[in-house]
Amino acid sequence: MKLTIDGRSIEAQEGQTVLDAARANGIYIPALCYHPRTGKAGRCRACVVEIEGVRGLKESCATPAREGMVVHTDTPRVMETRRTVVELLLADGHHNCLSCQASGDCELQRMAYMLGIERPGLLFDVPPEPLDESSEGIVREADKCIQCGRCVTACQNTVVNRVLAFGYRGHHARVIADDDKPLGESSCVLCGECVQVCPVGALTFTGPRKARIRPSETTATKVTCPYCGVGCQIDFHVKDNRYVYSEATETAWERQPNKGMLCVKGRFGLDFVDSPERLRSPLVRKDGKLVEASWDEALDLVASKLKTVQEAHGTDALGFFSSAKVTNEENYALQRLARVVFGTNNIDHCARL
Amino acid sequence: MAGLAATLGSGAMTNAMEEVLQAKVILVIGSNTTWNHPVFGSLLKRAVKDRGAKLIVCDPRRIDLIDFADVWLRHRNGTDVALLSGLQHIILREGWQNEEYLKERTEGYEAYRKAVDFFTPEKVEELTGVKAADLYAAAALYAKSGVGALYYCMGITQHSHGVDNVKACVNLQLILGNLGVVGGGVNPLRGQSNVQGACDMGGLPVFFTGYQPVSNAAAVEKFSKYWNAKLSDKAGLTLTQMIPECGAKIRALYVLGENPMVSDPNLHHVEESLRKLDFLVVQDIFLTETAQLADVVLPGVSFAEKLGTISNTERRVQLTQPALQPRGNVRQDYEIIADIAQRFGHEFPRTPEALWKEIRDLTPAYAGISYERIREVGLPWPCPNETHPGTPTLHVGKFSRGLALLSPLEYKPSAELPDAEYPLVLSTGRVLEHFHTGSMSRRAEILDRLVPSGHVELHPDDAAKHGVADGEKVAVRSRRGRIETTALVTDRVAPGSIFIPFHFAEAAANVLTNDALDPACKIPEYKVCAARLEKLA
Numbered sequence: 009m010k011l012t013i014d015g016r017s018i019e020a021q022e023g024q025t026v027l028d029a030a031r032a033n034g035i036y037i038p039a040l041c042y043h044p045r046t047g048k049a050g051r052c053r054a055c056v057v058e059i060e061g062v063r064g065l066k067e068s069c070a071t072p073a074r075e076g077m078v079v080h081t082d083t084p085r086v087m088e089t090r091r092t093v094v095e096l097l098l099a100d101g102h103h104n105c106l107s108c109q110a111s112g113d114c115e116l117q118r119m120a121y122m123l124g125i126e127r128p129g130l131l132f133d134v135p136p137e138p139l140d141e142s143s144e145g146i147v148r149e150a151d152k153c154i155q156c157g158r159c160v161t162a163c164q165n166t167v168v169n170r171v172l173a174f175g176y177r178g179h180h181a182r183v184i185a186d187d188d189k190p191l192g193e194s195s196c197v198l199c200g201e202c203v204q205v206c207p208v209g210a211l212t213f214t215g216p217r218k219a220r221i222r223p224s225e226t227t228a229t230k231v232t233c234p235y236c237g238v239g240c241q242i243d244f245h246v247k248d249n250r251y252v253y254s255e256a257t258e259t260a261w262e263r264q265p266n267k268g269m270l271c272v273k274g275r276f277g278l279d280f281v282d283s284p285e286r287l288r289s290p291l292v293r294k295d296g297k298l299v300e301a302s303w304d305e306a307l308d309l310v311a312s313k314l315k316t317v318q319e320a321h322g323t324d325a326l327g328f329f330s331s332a333k334v335t336n337e338e339n340y341a342l343q344r345l346a347r348v349v350f351g352t353n354n355i356d357h358c359a360r361l
Numbered sequence: 362m363a364g365l366a367a368t369l370g371s372g373a374m375t376n377a378m379e380e381v382l383q384a385k386v387i388l389v390i391g392s393n394t395t396w397n398h399p400v401f402g403s404l405l406k407r408a409v410k411d412r413g414a415k416l417i418v419c420d421p422r423r424i425d426l427i428d429f430a431d432v433w434l435r436h437r438n439g440t441d442v443a444l445l446s447g448l449q450h451i452i453l454r455e456g457w458q459n460e461e462y463l464k465e466r467t468e469g470y471e472a473y474r475k476a477v478d479f480f481t482p483e484k485v486e487e488l489t490g491v492k493a494a495d496l497y498a499a500a501a502l503y504a505k506s507g508v509g510a511l512y513y514c515m516g517i518t519q520h521s522h523g524v525d526n527v528k529a530c531v532n533l534q535l536i537l538g539n540l541g542v543v544g545g546g547v548n549p550l551r552g553q554s555n556v557q558g559a560c561d562m563g564g565l566p567v568f569f570t571g572y573q574p575v576s577n578a579a580a581v582e583k584f585s586k587y588w589n590a591k592l593s594d595k596a597g598l599t600l601t602q603m604i605p606e607c608g609a610k611i612r613a614l615y616v617l618g619e620n621p622m623v624s625d626p627n628l629h630h631v632e633e634s635l636r637k638l639d640f641l642v643v644q645d646i647f648l649t650e651t652a653q654l655a656d657v658v659l660p661g662v663s664f665a666e667k668l669g670t671i672s673n674t675e676r677r678v679q680l681t682q683p684a685l686q687p688r689g690n691v692r693q694d695y696e697i698i699a700d701i702a703q704r705f706g707h708e709f710p711r712t713p714e715a716l717w718k719e720i721r722d723l724t725p726a727y728a729g730i731s732y733e734r735i736r737e738v739g740l741p742w743p744c745p746n747e748t749h750p751g752t753p754t755l756h757v758g759k760f761s762r763g764l765a766l767l768s769p770l771e772y773k774p775s776a777e778l779p780d781a782e783y784p785l786v787l788s789t790g791r792v793l794e795h796f797h798t799g800s801m802s803r804r805a806e807i808l809d810r811l812v813p814s815g816h817v818e819l820h821p822d823d824a825a826k827h828g829v830a831d832g833e834k835v836a837v838r839s840r841r842g843r844i845e846t847t848a849l850v851t852d853r854v855a856p857g858s859i860f861i862p863f864h865f866a867e868a869a870a871n872v873l874t875n876d877a878l879d880p881a882c883k884i885p886e887y888k889v890c891a892a893r894l895e896k897l898a
């Protein structure tokens with residue numbers, strides 16, 4: 009179907025919302041409560057647009073695209089509404105971007121920037137709230153929560169871990185873990201999904217926070233999780249050739265095996281790659297001790313020893329263990345080594361263990 | 362693997378993970394899914410919560426998934442064949458089976474039917490401890506809700522009769538016509554990132570790549586020709602056969618990225634064996650417990666520093682790309698292997714791309730999978746050519762072996778059962794926060810802080826009997842060894858049972874476990890052995 013957004017004629021698919029169609033075509037409409045994984049929530053009104061022939065403003069995240077629709081995303085009325093949304097949110101919390109972990113990766117900050125808001129027109133006198141640093145992996149800053157509800161939906165419906173919920177009523181409404189426990193004492197399993205969908209700095213990862221590295225400073229490469237067989241696709245964030253943090257890949261997330269999710273191991277278990285215990289040189293046993301050696305020395309020794317054993321005891325005196333942790337190419341190379349170079353089928357791996 | 366290959370002709374998860382959302386009823390046995398495969402666990406919970414799928418969980422431990430289950434069958438450790446056959450007994454007696462499917466797609470019904478007769482609900486109750494009424498309820502739910510998916514993990518395979526367990530799963534799915542349909546299947550959840558790939562690539566003593574048997578003359582000829590080498594057609598030894606032969610038949614061992622010192626059953630024995638070798642070379646990224654015994658240690662690179670493919674539990678071949686530059690005097694693992702081959706006058710491919718080309722040339726199921734096609738999203742094999750979309754669901758219309766085989770099974774008790782001296786049933790497994798031998802996860806700061814040391818799960822009744830409090834140090838002893846660890850008092854385990862995670866080298870559960878092997882697939886019996894608890898003074 010065809011519709012018009014800001015004077016541009018646009019092709020949209022059945023089932024897409026106005027927001028989806030606009031984004032798919034590179035047209036900016038902010039959205040604070042909507043996220044592709046958690047769906048529409050209709051809470052924030054950041055995404056409102058004008059639709060010709062329709063009275064009032066419409067939430068684009070909840071409005072299905074229709075043939076022939078004419079949509080405006082930048083009218084004065086739309087801008088005024090967006091401005092009010094941002095002003096109220098900024099006034100109602102402690103949005104100190106200067107030292108915020110999410111700065112540069114915050115959807116509220118981006119909105120304010122797009123609207124040219126330098127400082128909120130009004131500030132409510134909200135008492136500061138202490139950080140919740142009880143969890144090993146996640147820091148909660150209630151001061152920065154804009155109550156969009158993404159984390160609650162993610163925890164309840166996406167990963168179905170049922171930890172987060174909205175607690176209390178009216179003006180006191182807030183996101184709570186279990187019956188309002190510190191996150192570290194709650195039933196949270198540290199999947200990190202809530203952090204990944206939070207649009208602001210209210211939920212952040214402890215690792216990059218401690219390292220004082222913001223998400224905007226890292227580059228990401230899609231890798232495969234080295235732990236279980238689900239094969240989660242991970243955006244592996246790196247700065248200065250060191251691992252910083254993991255996100256479930258957003259690249260084609262709906263078609264990946266993990267569909268935008270990770271578990272505690274893929275989320276928080278990858279820093280072993282930078283462990284000081286990583287081997288940095290070949291080792292050879294001398295006088296009963298393993299000592300550093302050159303590659304040539306180590307490889308020559310391996311070759312001569314394997315040859316000696318082969319000559320003395322026959323080729324089936326050699327055994328090879330390949331690995332369920334290395335790639336197909338490497339497994340292939342090792343069995344080729346066993347079979348072709350040594351002529352033995354004594355090759356197996358730990359999968360049965 | 363062996364059980365699936367023998368009955369269906371292919372040893373892999375039959376259906377894609379996301380198909381769980383299309384199942385009407387789900388049976389999970391021997392898989393603590395939300396701990397061991399948490400992301401799949403989330404999908405499974407969504408199937409129940411959003412799609413209204415019914416869930417049956419069979420597990421001796423009160424695992425978290427039970428909160429989502431319609432029926433929980435708490436059978437005794439090691440009685441899976443009896444439990445699964447009991448379900449089938451009821452289904453066949455009530456006539457709930459899929460007759461047409463049985464006729465058109467299976468063979469071996471007569472012998473199978475006779476074997477199932479033995480497993481009356483009363484008999485099964487006696488063997489498993491599951492009440493006949495509960496068994497009936499589960500059978501009715503599973504047989505009458507529509508397409509059913511079955512998932513299992515090491516709880517099924519790590520038994521001295523693991524192959525029978527798998528066959529029992531296959532039988533159940535066959536009589537209901539749940540194989541070769543979307544949303545069904547027999548689905549082993551693989552415990553490590555590339556178990557599937559390691560098998561597919563011929564990291565097995567009896568197969569070249571793609572399960573082409575080394576005993577098959579045509580296969581040997583094909584591979585000999587391609588590699589231009591003389592090959593052996595004699596089946597090799599499995600890992601669990603090689604270890605006891607160390608110093609005897611096996612004199613030198615090349616270990617790539619594995620840590621049998623912590624992962625193998627009956628650890629004391631493993632260490633003794635490895636010490637008997639003339640020569641041990643270990644290629645790894647850490648000085649693991651096994652590497653510490655080596656004569657030469659070759660430093661490879663981690664997953665984050667390499668290019669290559671990994672095949673996940675649903676046969677999906679995914680590309681993994683280097684995110685970090687290797688540091689130190691280390692080499693790519695394929696380079697190290699090529700360096701050794703070179704010293705014997707063989708030129709091996711020296712890039713992942715070149716190795717991949719050989720794999721595709723030699724392995725029909727992988728032929729159509731180019732790096733280009735899987736740069737964004739992986740493809741499930743079989744994928745025979747570059748226009749083929751890949752195969753998320755196996756056995757649609759026809760099984761790899763033609764007709765599927767129904768297997769007659771009998772109940773075999775576990776190799777070691779509790780007695781007066783060792784009155785507790787010990788099983789081993791994983792915790793959510795750690796992985797396998799811990800060589801990676803225990804070097805991850807947050808995971809290590811979350812669960813820094815091992816423990817033994819102990820039922821409150823047994824704790825009281827032994828006068829042991831939660832958090833107290835205890836010793837656990839079996840016929841093979843003794844470890845000290847911390848008591849975790851919980852009703853997660855049944856009375857009379859204890860559970861120890863095996864990640865912790867300093868209190869390694871596998872000091873205690875039994876190295877009795879399944880006769881067909883040589884998997885050790887991790888899930889059941891007899892043990893006793895001792896209070897420390």
Ligand code: SF4
Pocket residue numbers: 162163167169170171172195196197198199200201202203
């Ligand atoms: S980390 Fe996961 S389990 Fe914990 S609160 Fe967030 S979404 Fe829920």
Ligand code: SF4
Pocket residue numbers: 152153154155156157158159160183202205206207208210211
């Ligand atoms: S914590 Fe983040 S995701 Fe959750 S409601 Fe607040 S702003 Fe939204």
Ligand code: SF4
Pocket residue numbers: 233234235236237238239240266270271272273274275398399400401
């Ligand atoms: S993130 Fe968790 S579920 Fe995903 S592959 Fe890694 S270990 Fe498995």
Ligand code: FES
Pocket residue numbers: 038039040041042049050051052053054055056067068069070
């Ligand atoms: S994004 Fe549409 S109402 Fe919040």
